[in-house]
Amino acid sequence: MLPIEHYLFLSLALFIIGVIGVVTRRNVIVVLMSIELILNAVNINLAAFSRLYGDVAGQVFALFIIADAAAEAAVGLGIIIAFFRNRETVLADEMDLLKW
Amino acid sequence: MLDKVLFYFFAGIAVASAALMVTRRNVVHSAIFLITALLATAGIFLQLRAEFLFIVQIILYVGGIMVLFVFVIMLVNLDVALQQMQFARQKWVALIVALALAGQVGVMFWTSGKMPGQGLPVLTAVAANRLPLNSEAVAKSLFDSYLLPFEIASVLLLVAMIGAVVMAKKRA
Amino acid sequence: MNATLQATLEFLKLYWAPLLCGVAVVAILPLIVGYIVLVERKIMADMQARLGPMRVGPHGLLQPIADAVKLLIKEDIIPEHADKLVFWLAPVLSVGAGLLSLAGLAIGPAFQIAQDINIGILFVVGISALGIFGIVLGGWASNSHYSLMGALRSSAQLVSYETAAGMALVSALLFTGTLNVKSIVEAQSKEGIWFVLLAPVAFFTYLVASIAETNRAPFDLPEAESELVAGYMTEFSGFRWSLYFLAEYTNMIVVASVATTLFLGGWLRPFAGVSWLNFLDFVPPLVLIAIGAYCVLRVTKQPTRVQQLFMLAVAGLCFVVALVLAAPVVLPVIKPSLREAVAPFYAGIHGGFWFIFKVSLYIYFFMWLRFTIPRYRFDQLMRLGWHFLIPLSIINVLLVGVALIAGAYFQLHGWGLLLVTTPAAILALVAAFLILAIEKQHDARQEQTAPSDFYAG
Numbered sequence: 001m002l003p004i005e006h007y008l009f010l011s012l013a014l015f016i017i018g019v020i021g022v023v024t025r026r027n028v029i030v031v032l033m034s035i036e037l038i039l040n041a042v043n044i045n046l047a048a049f050s051r052l053y054g055d056v057a058g059q060v061f062a063l064f065i066i067a068d069a070a071a072e073a074a075v076g077l078g079i080i081i082a083f084f085r086n087r088e089t090v091l092a093d094e095m096d097l098l099k100w
Numbered sequence: 101m102l103d104k105v106l107f108y109f110f111a112g113i114a115v116a117s118a119a120l121m122v123t124r125r126n127v128v129h130s131a132i133f134l135i136t137a138l139l140a141t142a143g144i145f146l147q148l149r150a151e152f153l154f155i156v157q158i159i160l161y162v163g164g165i166m167v168l169f170v171f172v173i174m175l176v177n178l179d180v181a182l183q184q185m186q187f188a189r190q191k192w193v194a195l196i197v198a199l200a201l202a203g204q205v206g207v208m209f210w211t212s213g214k215m216p217g218q219g220l221p222v223l224t225a226v227a228a229n230r231l232p233l234n235s236e237a238v239a240k241s242l243f244d245s246y247l248l249p250f251e252i253a254s255v256l257l258l259v260a261m262i263g264a265v266v267m268a269k270k271r272a
Numbered sequence: 273m274n275a276t277l278q279a280t281l282e283f284l285k286l287y288w289a290p291l292l293c294g295v296a297v298v299a300i301l302p303l304i305v306g307y308i309v310l311v312e313r314k315i316m317a318d319m320q321a322r323l324g325p326m327r328v329g330p331h332g333l334l335q336p337i338a339d340a341v342k343l344l345i346k347e348d349i350i351p352e353h354a355d356k357l358v359f360w361l362a363p364v365l366s367v368g369a370g371l372l373s374l375a376g377l378a379i380g381p382a383f384q385i386a387q388d389i390n391i392g393i394l395f396v397v398g399i400s401a402l403g404i405f406g407i408v409l410g411g412w413a414s415n416s417h418y419s420l421m422g423a424l425r426s427s428a429q430l431v432s433y434e435t436a437a438g439m440a441l442v443s444a445l446l447f448t449g450t451l452n453v454k455s456i457v458e459a460q461s462k463e464g465i466w467f468v469l470l471a472p473v474a475f476f477t478y479l480v481a482s483i484a485e486t487n488r489a490p491f492d493l494p495e496a497e498s499e500l501v502a503g504y505m506t507e508f509s510g511f512r513w514s515l516y517f518l519a520e521y522t523n524m525i526v527v528a529s530v531a532t533t534l535f536l537g538g539w540l541r542p543f544a545g546v547s548w549l550n551f552l553d554f555v556p557p558l559v560l561i562a563i564g565a566y567c568v569l570r571v572t573k574q575p576t577r578v579q580q581l582f583m584l585a586v587a588g589l590c591f592v593v594a595l596v597l598a599a600p601v602v603l604p605v606i607k608p609s610l611r612e613a614v615a616p617f618y619a620g621i622h623g624g625f626w627f628i629f630k631v632s633l634y635i636y637f638f639m640w641l642r643f644t645i646p647r648y649r650f651d652q653l654m655r656l657g658w659h660f661l662i663p664l665s666i667i668n669v670l671l672v673g674v675a676l677i678a679g680a681y682f683q684l685h686g687w688g689l690l691l692v693t694t695p696a697a698i699l700a701l702v703a704a705f706l707i708l709a710i711e712k713q714h715d716a717r718q719e720q721t722a723p724s725d726f727y728a729g
Contacts, residue, residue: 001148001225002107005209010111010144012205014118014137016198021122023194029127029173033134036165037118040141043153051148054226056237059153060246063238066160067253071260073165077172078267084176101279128358128412135405151390159398167431170408174420234390235451 007048014041026091032076039069103147110143127173131166138162151234294385297374305521306336312639319643330579346510351415354507358413363508363515366406370522373400377529378453380539380623382616392453393530397441400485400526403519404430410516411504422503425650426494429484432657437481439665443474443672444534447689457538464545464686466537473668473697475535477661479637482527484657486520489642493650528634529627536630539623553618556625557598564590597625659711664704671696 014037021034043062050058084090087097117137124130138161145154242250284291310325310332317324325332350359376396378384389395404427411423444467445451448459460466468475484491494503505516532538543549567587574580600618604611648656675696679689 001228002103006107006111007144007148008205010114012202013115014141016201017115017118017122019197019201020194023190023197025122027127029169029176030122030130033130033169034122036134036161037121037137040138040161043157044141044144047145047148047150047153051150052225054231056232056234056241057245059150059234059238060241062150062153063156063242064246064249064253066156067257070160070165071257073168074260074264075267077168078264081172081175081268090176101275102283126355128355128409132358132361132409155391155394155398159394159401163398163401163404163434167404167408167427170405170412171424171427174408174412174424 001051004048004052007044011041011045011048014038014044026093028080028090028092028095029077031092032073032080036069036073039065106143106147110140110147113137114140114144127177128170131170131173134169135162135166138166149228149231149234152238290385290387293383294375297385298371301371301374301522302340302518303336305518305525306340308521308524308635309339309517310336312642315636315639316643319640330574330582333582340514343510343514348511349507349509351507354415355413358409359512362406362410362413363512363519364406365409366403366519367515367522369399369402369406370519370526372402373397373526374522374529376453377526377533378457378538379529379627380620380625381454381457382620383624384453388452388454390452392451393441393445393456393534394451396453396526396530397438400523401430401434403523406516406519407504410508414504414507416507419504419506422494422506426487426504429487429491429494429650429653429657432654433481433484433661436657436661436665437478437485439662439669440474440477440481441530441534443665443669444471444478446669446672446676447471453533456533457540460537461540461544463689465689466535466540468535468537470689470693471535471668471672471697473664473700474672475531477665477668478531478535481657481661482531483638483641484653486523486527486638488524488638490645490648491653492642493647493653496647524635524638525631528631528638531634532627532630536634539619539627541622541626553601553622554598556622556629557594557601560590560594560597564588564594597621660704660708663707664700667703668697668700671700 018034018038018041021037022031025031025034043065046058046062046065050056050062080090083095087094089095114137117133117140121130121133121137124133138157142154142157142162145151145157313335314324314332325335328335328338350356373396375385376389376392376399386395407430408423408427411419411421411426414420445456447463447467447470448456450456450459463470483489487495489496495505496503505513508516537544541552543552564587567583567590571580571583571587574583600614600621603614672693675689675692678692682692684691
């Protein structure tokens with residue numbers, strides 16, 4: 001295993017790119033994909049520390065995060081499809097039905 | 101040596117794919133780059149000797165979630181020319197947030213070196229050939245210590261499945 | 273520089289055997305796939321009372337080479353407005369996933385590319401699931417409605433039957449307690465009984481699910497010629513199409529190998545543990561000598577000189593293989609002191625033979641089904657997967673688990689486990705058919721009350 005800093009920097013880089021994607025993009029599907037990237041960054045962090053401390057609990061928690069990401073992606077994409085059927089758009093700017 | 105080569109290979113692919121993913125105009129290209137980023141992350145897991153996590157990442161994340169994404173993208177595929185303005189007013193917010201995060205971690209590393217005795221703990225990982233069998237260890241931990249979260253996760257997945265079906269169903 | 277060179281040399285010293293196996297597989301696989309296609313055409317011809325390819329080479333034996341050359345020199349047509357990057361990437365993904373999953377399989381105890389992986393069989397199943405992207409992206413990149421529909425249908429079918437296949441594998445893995453490929457076969461050797469007898473419902477489920485996973489008939493609606501032209505493969509011509517073809521037959525080999533490893537005893541001879549049946553070891557070389565003798569008999573019946581020589585060559589090949597197979601079993605009989613020296617060769621060669629034999633049987637069954645049973649309609653296909661196979665496989669997992677606990681309580685081993693697993697299998701089938709019957713009743717009642725919906729199903 002390499003020194004832990006390597007994995008932390010990689011995780012940080014992916015996290016930052018994910019945050020930039022979430023904040024910047026208009027297409028809601030790309031926003032969801034950036035959220036998946038953020039979750040992956042967290043998983044790398046957990047797996048690296050699990051290897052460092054020799055405790056497999058980190059990997060178990062990463063498994064739960066993957067399961068959770070699957071649930072969230074399914075529900076999120078269902079919402080997007082339902083919205084698309086009504087409004088024919090997937091751009092975040094145009095989803096303004098609740099604006100005054 | 102092999103560890104280093106593998107890490108830099110997978111890390112490079114992961115960061116490059118992630119950067120490409122958030123900048124592509126075509127959503128399908130973004131999805132493909134996310135797939136490569138996820139595969140590279142799986143490679144990092146393998147390099148960390150987390151074999152079960154590696155294969156779960158490939159089966160669930162790449163083979164499940166990304167297939168779902170690609171399906172939905174093809175269902176809602178609008179004319180690409182509509183999406184020109186990608187990086188609108190919020191790009192400065194994004195830059196500030198990114199710099200804040202990077203700065204925070206940088207300060208942590210910098211001060212941990214400066215103050216003696218208060219730095220990151222220097223641990224050495226167990227040698228790779230003395231690790232327990234990964235699947236067995238994960239299974240033992242999952243069904244021994246973390247049984248309740250496991251059951252809750254399965255209920256969560258059931259709820260999500262029902263929710264997704266209800267939301268995406270055609271109104272009769 | 274010196275450090276990297278030394279590190280590379282050390283890597284090669286450690287891993288030269290798997291690397292060589294990998295290179296051999298990637299180099300030989302297209303040829304093998306070509307000849308599997310020829311075998312399929314000959315079997316198809318035989319079942320349709322005709323002869324099949326006979327022109328190219330004696331008895332059509334050079335047909336695959338002619339086909340390969342033709343496909344390679346065909347013009348590469350890319351549809352207008354097709355996404356060039358994805359169009360190039362899609363077949364590569366399919367082939368890559370198929371070839372990579374071959375790495376985890378053990379053909380005989382000596383031949384395994386990725387040796388001793390902890391997650392063995394899960395690696396094979398998971399990586400072969402990546403082939404879905406090749407299909408979906410290929411259909412999308414073709415920039416054609418029919419290709420996209422075919423791709424979405426095909427990938428929906430693959431995803432639906434993946435769960436059933438996985439659950440079927442789980443109920444067989446309950447007997448082994450490990451995912452390691454070699455340990456699975458060793459567990460079958462230890463129990464003395466193949467898991468196909470201990471978990472027949474799981475084998476049946478995996479059989480049906482693997483036919484659907486590889487898009488073979490009767491589940492080949494997405495790529496049948498009379499439907500949607502050729503589905504997602506329509507716009508791919510020449511070499512790209514041959515890559516998809518290679519991917520399909522590689523997937524067939526992979527699912528056959530997984531089923532063989534998990535259910536049919538891998539590389540074990542039938543009745544491997546029973547020592548008074550050891551004369552069965554002589555069956556492989558004797559069968560090959562018989563085939564060689566038959567070829568020699570038919571030499572004089574060939575019309576031309578070239579075909580006669582070719583028949584002689586085939587007979588010679590059979591005799592050589594028979595010699596290779598006979599050596600490890602005949603030498604210990606002649607000179608008993610050689611028994612330990614010859615044992616690893618026996619295990620490797622005969623193990624490889626039995627594994628390939630069982631895989632061939634499984635693939636022959638695929639081909640047999642293809643030319644016998646009519647095609648399933650898409651909604652019937654999805655109904656079969658979701659409404660029958662998934663409940664069946666999940667109930668089977670539960671019941672096999674209960675049966676194993678009962679077996680451990682009564683301390684049953686080997687063939688004794690049949691006492692508990694057979695009732696479990698029967699119960700699982702009964703439960704699944706009950707679910708189907710209740711659904712049918714429910715549907716019949718709904719049809720009486722609901723207005724006709726043309727898009728139902």
